[in-house]
Amino acid sequence: MNRTDRLLAIVLELQGRGRARADDLARQLEVSKRTIYRDVLALNEAGVPIVSTPGQGYTLMPGYFLPPLHFSVDEAVMLLLGSDVMTQAFDPGLAGAAGRAARKISAVLGEDVQREVQFLRDHLRLVERDPGGDETRGKLRTLRQATLERRTVEFRYYKPRGGGEARRVQPHGLFRLNTAWLLAAFDPDRAALRTFRLDRMEGLRLLSEPFERQPEFKLERDESREGRGLIVRALFAPEVAREVRHHPSYYVTRAQETLDGLLVTLQVRSPEEVLPWLLSWGSACRVLEPASLQARLRDVAQELLRRYP
Incomplete structure (x- = not known):
């Protein structure tokens, strides 16, 4: 048995039995106890968490191994693309964990699946916008x-x-x-x-x-939506309907196509929360309700007229 096979055999033995002494491993693998000590040290250095308890032997840290999993190409791609997004979207601690998880998933894939997955990853990207x-x-x-x-x-x-x-x-x-x-x-x-x-x-x-x-x-x-009791309805001209759907407000709860344009419903606590977004669409947006927001828009329009007579 070569060294690589022996290292794997030690891990599988600990996974299957839960605990094993150096004497038992040495006898089973037909090597010396000194060799077992060196192999366990090498496994620890490689990141395999083997715990040694005096008088009791070796154990694997609980939770280190999952039951064997078999991923299809589609399943593996989704997991790995998801990890790519997580590395972009989170703080370094979780981003690093996502990267390590991706490497572990890749390592257990079969050679043929690995090739297909890598091809798809090279030709399908989810780019995370990170304005902050x-x-x-x-x-x-x-x-x-x-x-x-x-x-x-x-x-x-x-x-x-x-x-x-x-x-x-x-x-x-x-x-x-x-x-x-x-x-x-x-x-x-x-x-x-x-x-x-x-x-x-x-x-x-x-x-x-x-x-x-x-x-x-x-x-x-x-x-x-909790505490957002003010309902706002606005009608957008047909020529901007597609852009409104692509750039919705955080407060949009529904968007419905009508003969007159896109009818958008929003839920807010106060008109000020949604005012900048509505104003950004200019005359292509007409607020239907509430009356308080219509009045606020008139005030803004009058202020603009005063500034640009």
Whole structure:
């Protein structure tokens, strides 16, 4: 038995039996105990987590090996493309984990599957837009730690209009919507769950203050709509309908084609949240309701006329 086969045999033996002493391994593989010691050291240096307990022998760290998996080409491509996106979208800690996972998946694929998968990866790319750069990744790292350790954070939060406001919240989850990262958190001052865009946070700090998670919180619920009781309906001219679908507002809940154009429904807390997006479409957008938003748009139009007589 050559050395490579012997190293694999040691790993398989530990995986199958759970525990084995150097004497037993040496006898089974017909080598000396000194050889077993050297082989275990080599496996540890290669990243195989073998634990030695005096008087009891060797064991593999729990959870190191999964049951054998067999991936089709499509399954392997989806896993590896997903890991490519994760390496672009997350902070270095999780990005590194995604890269290592991809290498492990690639390593267990058959030679023919590896060739097909690599060909598809070379000709199919998912490019992640990363407008926040290092600043966003730093916030993600801090908020991920706060969520896992159940620690309160504080930051200054800037709404689309107006100055910043100091907030102290309890992070419950992170999610991505279009190109924006958002934090779902419980706000003790308001006794309610709220969502916060990471690109509107400044001075984010992780505090030592612990908290208990809200039992009713579930990230699969649309936490982003909670507290958004104002319904906005706007009609977009047919010539911009395609672009509106390609560049939707964060607050859009429905878009429906009609004979007159694209009818868009949004849910907001106040008109100011959606005002910049609506204005960006100029005369191609007509707000149908509420009346308060129509009045706000008239005020903006009059201010523009005063500036550009």
